[in-house]
Amino acid sequence: MGTNLLFFAWNRSVPGREKLSGAHFQEFVQYLGRLQQSGSIKSFDTVFLDPHGGDLNGFFLIQGETAKLDALVATEEWRIHLTRAAMHLERLGAVRGVTGEAVMERMNLWNKHIPG
Numbered sequence: 001m002g003t004n005l006l007f008f009a010w011n012r013s014v015p016g017r018e019k020l021s022g023a024h025f026q027e028f029v030q031y032l033g034r035l036q037q038s039g040s041i042k043s044f045d046t047v048f049l050d051p052h053g054g055d056l057n058g059f060f061l062i063q064g065e066t067a068k069l070d071a072l073v074a075t076e077e078w079r080i081h082l083t084r085a086a087m088h089l090e091r092l093g094a095v096r097g098v099t100g101e102a103v104m105e106r107m108n109l110w111n112k113h114i115p116g
Helices: 018-038 066-073 076-086 101-112
Strands: 005-010 043-048 058-063 093-097
Touching: 005 066, 018 043, 018 058, 018 076
Parallel strands: none
Antiparallel strands: 005 058, 005 093, 043 058
């Protein structure tokens, strides 16, 4: 059972590197736009959270087919973006997950394996 989304999240810019974060953010949005136009991903949403005292303040929700997401995260261009982001963002991470019908598939799998 594959995943159909990639959750790329961060806390905030490293103090003093805010301009670098802003510039890279624009480049990353353009990169995701190209991926969507080429069909490598289905869609992406950019989310900024309101201040709440936590350490998750923004994320990209990137959706696509399992195989295409597998191919995406294996590219050098993806790894370069993550490496660059690690130089100016605190607490960043990229996590695979599911949405839509795949949630029920996961829930059914989970329920099937509850002991007792």
